[in-house]
Structures are given as structure tokens and as C-alpha cells.
Amino acid sequence: MNVDIRSARARDLVRINEIYDHTIVGSAISFDLEPWDMERRHEWWAHYRDTGPYRVFVAEVDGHVVGTAYSSQFRDKAAYQTSAETTVVIDPDYRAAGIGRLLLSTVLDTLAAEGVHRAYAVVTIPNEASIGLHESLGYRLVGTLDDVGYKMGRYWSTAILEKRLESDST
Numbered sequence: 001m002n003v004d005i006r007s008a009r010a011r012d013l014v015r016i017n018e019i020y021d022h023t024i025v026g027s028a029i030s031f032d033l034e035p036w037d038m039e040r041r042h043e044w045w046a047h048y049r050d051t052g053p054y055r056v057f058v059a060e061v062d063g064h065v066v067g068t069a070y071s072s073q074f075r076d077k078a079a080y081q082t083s084a085e086t087t088v089v090i091d092p093d094y095r096a097a098g099i100g101r102l103l104l105s106t107v108l109d110t111l112a113a114e115g116v117h118r119a120y121a122v123v124t125i126p127n128e129a130s131i132g133l134h135e136s137l138g139y140r141l142v143g144t145l146d147d148v149g150y151k152m153g154r155y156w157s158t159a160i161l162e163k164r165l166e167s168d169s170t
Helices: 010-024 038-045 099-113 128-136
Strands: 003-007 056-061 064-073 083-090 118-125 140-151 154-164
Touching: 003 099, 010 038, 010 056, 010 064, 010 083, 056 099, 064 099, 083 099, 099 118, 099 128, 118 128, 128 140, 128 154
Parallel strands: 083 118
Antiparallel strands: 003 056, 056 064, 064 083, 118 154, 140 154
16 A cells, blocks of 8 residues: 655645544544534644644555644643644544554654654543554653543543654754
């Protein structure tokens, strides 16, 4: 399988939305409760640029977008500027094919090149595949938020994972 990783374009938003919405419906991977409409997706997209630390990438197989990964502001207070949250979402038909690793590696390389100090991931648990992916790329578990989200008739916990980026000189 030939996988092409590239910066996302506005024309990818429908497909990105389809992939993301799949995590909302029928799973606790996302704590969103309702699928996103395209207006909300466009509002989300407005926060991203072709340069800088906050970027969106997609993976294509045979010209078809099968996954996305992006970095975003960790929290909205100024002192958090040197930290970023990372997200990776793969079409269910392409999971466990190494695409998540390629996408997330691209995001991490971009963050390091932009001088970001730490990358964080928040993963609903249990999710062995996502925890394993992040740990294989150098993230480490730094905390758990117990029963932090309520979805599908039950409470879910999240793992917080942290990666020290290569650009970090301390």
C-alpha cells in the first residue's frame, strides 16, 4: 500500500469530517456526542495555517483520504504556547496499517521544527492501539482522569500522554 502524507487542503474537509464523525457515532474515542456539521468543521479549519505549529495533515491511499492528524493549542492561556495537543484519526478500514504512525510522526516533526516544547495526547481508555501507538513514538503516560466523560450510558476515563520534543534544549 502506497501512503502519501501531505498538508490538508480545504477540499479535504468533507472527508476529514466523515472520518472524525465515525469516532463520534458508536464509540467513546471522541467525547463529542453529535456528528459535526460542515459549518463547525469550517470554523475548526479557520484555526489552521500552512505554516506554524498548528497544522493538519492527511494520509492518502490511491488518491483517497484515509486519515488525518493535527496539532492544536493545548490550552488557551498564554503560558501554554510552547505545548500542543496532537490528534490522529484513521478510517476504520485502514487502522493497524501504520498510517497513524506516519501521520503522527509528521505532526511531531512539524512541532519540533517549530520549537514546541511538549506534545500531549488525551486518549479515552481502554484503547490499547492508541496507547501503543503513542508510546512507540516516545509519549509516556503522565496521568489519568478517572470517569471524566459520560457517553453511551457510562463514564469513561482518559489517559494523558506527554512527549518531550527533540527541539527541546533543556
